[in-house]
Amino acid sequence: xxxxxxxxxxxxxxxxxxxxxxxxxxxxxxxxxxxxxxxxxxxxxxxxxxxxxxxxxxxxxxxxxxxxxxxxxxxxxxxxxxxxxxxxxxxxxxxxxxxxxxxxxxxxxxxxxxxxxxxxxxxxxxxxxxxxxxxxxxxxxxxxxxxxxxxxxxxxxxxxxxxxxxxxxxxxxxxxxxxxxxxxxxxxxxxxxxxxxxxxxxxxxxxxxxxxxxxxxxxxxxxxxxxxxxxxxxxxxxxxxxxxxxxxxxxxxxxxxxxxxxxxxxxxxxxxxxxxxxxxxxxxxxxxxxxxxxxxxxxxxxxxxxxxxxxxxxxxxxxxxxxxxxxxxxxxxxxxxxxxxxxxxxxxxxxxxxxxxxxxxxxxxxxxxxxxxxxxxxxxxxxxxxxxxxxxxxxxxxxxxxxxxxxxxxxxxxxxxxxxxxxxxxxxxxxxxxxxxxxxxxxxxxxxxxxxxxxxxxxxxxxxxxxxxxxxxxxxxxxxxxxxxxxxxxxxxxxxxxxxxxxxxxxxxxxxxxxxxxxxxxxxxxxxxxxxxxxxxxx
Amino acid sequence: xxxxxxxxxxxxxxxxxxxxxxxxxxxxxxxxxxxxxxxxxxxxxxxxxxxxxxxxxxxxxxxxxxxxxxxxxxxxxxxxxxxxxxxxxxxxxxxxxxxxxxxxxxxxxxxxxxxxxxxxxxxxxxxxxxxxxxxxxxxxxxxxxxxxxxxxxxxxxxxxxxxxxxxxxxxxxxxxxxxxxxxxxxxxxxxxxxxxxxxxxxxxxxxxxxxxxxxxxxxxxxxxxxxxxxxxxxxxxxxxxxxxxxxxxxxxxxxxxxxxxxxxxxxxxxxxxxxxxxxxxxxxxxxxxxxxxxxxxxxxxxxxxxxxxx
Ligand SMILES: [Zn+2]
Numbered sequence: 001x002x003x004x005x006x007x008x009x010x011x012x013x014x015x016x017x018x019x020x021x022x023x024x025x026x027x028x029x030x031x032x033x034x035x036x037x038x039x040x041x042x043x044x045x046x047x048x049x050x051x052x053x054x055x056x057x058x059x060x061x062x063x064x065x066x067x068x069x070x071x072x073x074x075x076x077x078x079x080x081x082x083x084x085x086x087x088x089x090x091x092x093x094x095x096x097x098x099x100x101x102x103x104x105x106x107x108x109x110x111x112x113x114x115x116x117x118x119x120x121x122x123x124x125x126x127x128x129x130x131x132x133x134x135x136x137x138x139x140x141x142x143x144x145x146x147x148x149x150x151x152x153x154x155x156x157x158x159x160x161x162x163x164x165x166x167x168x169x170x171x172x173x174x175x176x177x178x179x180x181x182x183x184x185x186x187x188x189x190x191x192x193x194x195x196x197x198x199x200x201x202x203x204x205x206x207x208x209x210x211x212x213x214x215x216x217x218x219x220x221x222x223x224x225x226x227x228x229x230x231x232x233x234x235x236x237x238x239x240x241x242x243x244x245x246x247x248x249x250x251x252x253x254x255x256x257x258x259x260x261x262x263x264x265x266x267x268x269x270x271x272x273x274x275x276x277x278x279x280x281x282x283x284x285x286x287x288x289x290x291x292x293x294x295x296x297x298x299x300x301x302x303x304x305x306x307x308x309x310x311x312x313x314x315x316x317x318x319x320x321x322x323x324x325x326x327x328x329x330x331x332x333x334x335x336x337x338x339x340x341x342x343x344x345x346x347x348x349x350x351x352x353x354x355x356x357x358x359x360x361x362x363x364x365x366x367x368x369x370x371x372x373x374x375x376x377x378x379x380x381x382x383x384x385x386x387x388x389x390x391x392x393x394x395x396x397x398x399x400x401x402x403x404x405x406x407x408x409x410x411x412x413x414x415x416x417x418x419x420x421x422x423x424x425x426x427x428x429x430x431x432x433x434x435x436x437x438x439x440x441x442x443x444x445x446x447x448x449x450x451x452x453x454x455x456x457x458x459x460x461x462x463x464x465x466x467x468x469x470x471x472x473x474x475x476x477x478x479x480x481x482x483x484x485x486x487x488x489x490x491x492x493x494x495x496x497x498x499x500x501x502x503x504x505x506x507x508x509x510x511x512x513x514x515x516x517x518x519x520x521x522x523x524x525x526x527x528x529x530x531x532x533x534x535x536x537x538x539x
Numbered sequence: 540x541x542x543x544x545x546x547x548x549x550x551x552x553x554x555x556x557x558x559x560x561x562x563x564x565x566x567x568x569x570x571x572x573x574x575x576x577x578x579x580x581x582x583x584x585x586x587x588x589x590x591x592x593x594x595x596x597x598x599x600x601x602x603x604x605x606x607x608x609x610x611x612x613x614x615x616x617x618x619x620x621x622x623x624x625x626x627x628x629x630x631x632x633x634x635x636x637x638x639x640x641x642x643x644x645x646x647x648x649x650x651x652x653x654x655x656x657x658x659x660x661x662x663x664x665x666x667x668x669x670x671x672x673x674x675x676x677x678x679x680x681x682x683x684x685x686x687x688x689x690x691x692x693x694x695x696x697x698x699x700x701x702x703x704x705x706x707x708x709x710x711x712x713x714x715x716x717x718x719x720x721x722x723x724x725x726x727x728x729x730x731x732x733x734x735x736x737x738x739x740x741x742x743x744x745x746x747x748x749x750x751x752x753x754x755x756x757x758x759x760x761x762x763x764x765x766x767x768x769x770x771x772x773x774x775x776x777x778x779x780x781x782x783x784x785x786x787x788x789x790x791x792x793x794x795x796x797x798x799x800x801x802x803x804x805x806x807x808x809x810x811x812x813x814x815x816x817x818x819x820x821x822x823x824x825x826x827x828x829x830x831x832x833x834x835x836x837x838x839x840x841x842x843x844x845x846x847x848x849x
Contacts (some may be wrong), residue, residue: 159660159662160662169656169660185624185625186656186657186659186660187660188625189625189628189629189657189660189661190660190661192629193629193632193660193661193662193663198629198633232606232607259589260619261590262590300686311689312689314648314649314650314653315648315686315687315690316646316648317646317648318554318555318646318647318648318687319648319686319687320555321555321647344686348686
């Protein structure tokens with residue numbers, strides 16, 4: 001990603017930083033000043049890239065490893081154990097039976113995650129499947145999308161689903177029987193209240209943070225974000241301790257939840273948090289959430305709204321209040337990332353950013369729109385004029401592309417979903433993301449999505465102008481993301497003086513090309529000169 | 540199946556600036572057990588709010604403060620919700636003891652029906668009612684807002700009780716138009732005016748929204764009389780005498796006041812007048828509400844200002 005030296009054979013590292021990059025002769029000269037350098041040929045046949053940067057993920061990703069993985073693909077846990085992919089509903093059920101038989105506290109809820117029904121088209125999982133695992137305790141299987149879960153009859157009876165007549169959160173078959181699927185936020189709430197397990201409370205423990213880092217590390221990530229955290233008073237100490245430890249294999253950028261307090265207090269809290277910044281932990285930005293999600297019909301769309309006629313979505317904050325926050329943070333010189341999904345929301349966010357900048361001009365604010373999935377070329381032109389960057393949710397193309405074509409946006413507007421090509425053509429600084437745990441955290445997979453624009457149903461979205469090249473995608477998951485975090489001087493490329501953050505890959509993505517991008521094995525990473533190797537194998 | 544006692548949930552909905560916070564503040568400070576003339580009318584409310592700061596609860600009412608919760612001396616609790624409603628409901632429903640009533644201050648852009656969904660899935664909750672505040676002075680702006688008009692309509696549509704706030708800031712024609720518009724849209728929903736959030740509590744809590752229990756129509760339809768103001772140095776005996784004179788039409792009064800003996804709090808609730816010494820600095824704030832037969836606000840102002848020390 002260094003334009004002066006895009007390819008090299010050797011790299012030298014000292015004191016956590018890159019001493020030099022080039023040929024063995026180029027590096028040689030450094031020994032005069034720095035003493036003898038030791039040649040390490042362990043990765044001589046591998047490809048080194050700048051460590052990947054996940055510009056929009058959530059620490060909650062680390063939470064799931066307290067539970068049991070039942071996804072379709074092999075997956076390596078934070079401790080290096082490989083969890084084999086399960087290729088049918090029967091395999092999932094058999095695995096759960098095995099887990100239940102080995103459990104000591106068999107009365108406590110059995111919780112599994114990562115189940116992805118996209119791959120099982122013949123039938124859906126039902127309560128009877130999970131009753132065969134256990135009938136006298138709760139059995140809950142969270143879907144990979146986190147919008148649906150399956151439960152056994154023990155849960156359904158406790159939740160009294162027979163009495164509930166609202167099909168919004170309980171799936172029913174043709175005869176009106178509840179099938180065991182709980183849908184959406186209310187479905188999750190119901191299941192949590194029934195089992196007494198508060199999945200959300202666990203999401204912020206130090207163990208979760210370590211698990212999150214290890215999951216990210218395995219995909220070549222050397223810097224990830226926790227893109228919205230209310231950071232209650234004093235919580236930064238524990239976080240510093242965990243992240244600064246040498247064996248914590250990642251840098252972490254935390255976005256403070258803007259609306260967790262009034263604008264003026266938020267500014268003060270951010271200034272306080274910034275005094276806890278370290279080499280590996282940064283409190284450098286504020287996140288504001290302005291609308292919901294497209295697939296949840298809670299994003300704010302412009303007329304003619306949703307393709308299937310669903311009513312327009314939800315504002316998550318009053319536009320006026322969003323403006324107040326943007327003004328306060330802009331005045332204080334604090335960067336803001338705004339979550340906008342629908343195109344109406346994107347327009348309002350840009351209006352409010354413009355108002356804030358008129359009141360408090362700031363040449364390099366680098367406010368960024370996160371997701372921004374429905375942006376038009378006109379929106380990108382305006383972002384360019386205002387100096388606003390974008391971090392697109394490219395994984396959506398794969399996971400919900402078919403739903404956007406057929407249900408939410410319709411084919412015409414779905415063609416421009418997460419238009420990375422359009423952003424670059426209009427000159428908008430671009431990053432791409434997974435929003436983990438909403439979709440799988442793996443920057444090479446995200447890059448694959450942006451390059452190929454292929455849905456899980458096998459449909460290509462758009463007409464080719466929205467695709468980006470492999471090189472552009474690799475830039476987006478390194479320098480692009482670094483720029484969105486105002487860290488491009490420290491990370492994102494391999495050049496003398498920058499931090500020694502490296503992704504070690506089995507193959508060169510340029511050689512592998514568009515199609516195989518997502519399947520490249522990640523051997524390990526280096527973070528600040530410390531090497532972290534994958535023990536099992538990557539997904 | 541489950542026969543757990545169900546906690547009523549009241550949702551206060553309305554746009555930014557429509558007076559939700561004032562109403563909530565009123566409910567919270569007037570509702571606790573210690574204000575209650577009987578077991579029956581005292582409620583420990585847990586309020587879920589967007590922001591403590593805006594609530595501006597008298598410091599003397601706050602018993603404890605930790606994290607995102609404030610416990611009030613009267614048994615009520617206040618929790619801030621951030622932007623994760625599910626997390627907040629999980630937290631509130633794990634409180635011990637559980638509250639007598641939950642009141643949630645919805646954000647100005649929330650769809651109250653969606654929030655009500657939590658009551659429909661949680662066997663320990665039931666929807667008591669959705670109270671929507673309509674700002675009389677901004678109705679014409681809000682109902683035509685290019686980004687928010689649909690939200691505005693949904694909030695009105697969902698209401699079990701419509702409260703017209705800031706009626707004093709709208710001219711008579713505007714107010715009349717608003718009232719007939721709302722009446723046409725929601726003919727069965729009671730409507731009342733509210734200023735600074737001051738209303739008889741039982742008007743707001745106990746709507747039984749999903750069970751169509753008849754409302755105390757006569758109170759709501761004919762409105763009620765209220766007056767609020769600041770009184771300086773008024774002897775408590777004189778104040779009590781004035782209140783006695785207003786029986787039986789006076790419903791409620793509260794003041795944090797001062798006289799020669801020092802600062803004191805006065806309550807009139809459920810027919811009982813009580814005073815107690817007050818540790819902080821008296822604000823002088825005084826509120827009185829009564830049935831329509833009570834003298835009107837102008838007359839009340841005269842009555843209560845009469846022998847105020849100059
Ligand atoms: Zn996110």
